[in-house]
Amino acid sequence: MPGYSFLKILNRYRYFRLFAILLVFIVLYLLNFLINPFSAYWKDYFDKDIWVNATDWMATLVFCALICEASVFAARILDKRLPWTESPFKRFALQITVQILMVVIIIYGIFSICSIFFTDNKTLSLEEQLDIWQFIYVCILVSILISATHTGNFLLVKWKNSMLEASALKLKTAELKEIAMQAELQSLKLQLDPHFMFNNFSTLSELISEDQGKASLFLENLSRVYRYMIVNLHKNIISLEEELKFVQSYIYLIKIRHGENLHIQIDIPASGYEKGIPPITLQLLIENAIKHNMATRKSPLRIHIYMEEEEHLIIRNNLQKISYILPTTQLGLKNIESRYKILSKKIPLIQKDETDFTVYLPLLSIV
Template identity: 45%
Template structure:
């Protein structure tokens, strides 16, 4: 990331974008203020060498003023930042720029008076030529102050704009880091949630039926491997989720037997769309946690896609007699992961007969 105190004029070509307009504006304002002055009337009647010399001196002057304005701005960035001292900064920067320009003009006029004695301060005030030159000097002074102020305003404006952009970039970067940390934290919650619910079942099956215990361990391993491989992924193809769901259904059948009835009807065209890893597992586990799963009163679970490119997980609403407290891992986990991914929010519907969660499928461009 670029340094936050980087200013608009750091690159040389960007300096040119200010120096050249200042150069043109200086001549333009001078002509507008006194279009009938001897300087304006005779300018293009001079020798080309005199014109080029005039251009060169003016260009050097604009460059010096621009560089001084930048140096003052950079120095004040450390002493009086705009955010904390905006008014004081504006007044002091304006005064420093004007004082610097006065110093430059004093040096220029001193050199001019030294090499052109008739233009010096010893000239008689009633002399018309001296009065004309004095007026032109005052005009040049005012023009220079105007151009200096213009350079300062543009330099300051772009400096503030760049700082604002850098602040916005830092804020976005901070949000992104926080989002990734929260997303990773949410994914790590899945491990103990999954392991705790299945290890006890596995130990019982091994004692009762070794072959069934072996199959259970195989499917358990398949799911856990899936979790480890995809732990760093934010989204995964629906096809992969369905494959691991089949292994998960096997585990559930061993836990509740005929107390759970599954119906899966998914459009294969949606297989390449994506969703956060283990979304289906969490929703199925959530349905089982809060509903009866007995042989006489089974839980009916339907998983299907709709015409809106969404996945629907629906179950009959048959709550347990004792309300099981929520751990916050299931539905909340999914909703937060979708939010952090910037995807549409999952929809939850419930009445006295069904409970339904609709999760958007993310289309990868």
């Protein structure tokens, strides 16, 4: 219940305040004794009447309570008016000054009240006067210690809250970045469909009029390829084994389109099947090579797909650049690079010389 929780917190707060006052009470007596253990006040301390000492203790407890409350109150007011973060040196000087003034006022007030009820017109000796000044100094020191403890706790809580806020902000930023990356990745994946389907529907329309048997087989492989693309649309990384199965169906489709003008050789050891790459990457690279190179029966386009030390998948084709410039959607290599940047710190390496065009695809771990 909210009411019960509030009372519980209030009780804990009261117990803490009581503990703090008792601690200040002990420290006050201890410091007074350690500074001057030979004072007249301590010579016959334990020989005094118990009620005299009890009265002294009660007065000191009230005094300690006043110092505690005044010190905490002053620190809270200054936290609002002049925070430590704005001007620490000015705040330090002001807080010390306020603490000293409050202690002097409290001591003067208590001594004034005591003089009303306990008037004996006795002249204080030099030693007694020194004891009083010592008591004032100790009270000021204790007040400063209380204020320092409160301020340290305040700054610690502020630091803890700022760290929690910074952690929460980092977590939120990471979540938003992840959402943005996933959205970008999905956008890049969706761009593949029109580019892929346009070429193959054109081929299918030609086969239907020429050879319905081939058209039926072509359509069957096309459906397998398209099913693969749909099933893996939401996957970021696919195993090399699955990608190669997809590529075999895809190669059938492009063989129908290009015949013996295109030679594709795949040399992947079984040990590399468990490695991963972004889905539909090989299809893009093969399509990219076909689009930008000539392929004839006398000078076929040769594409070689193989592995290098199970770290890279290499796709190499001979360069036979077409003599005219085709309009491009700029999907191919740019799409692959963008996906790798999202998924990994490893980036594909592209090498080009007079005879070959080579792409080194980093192999990824499948989580």
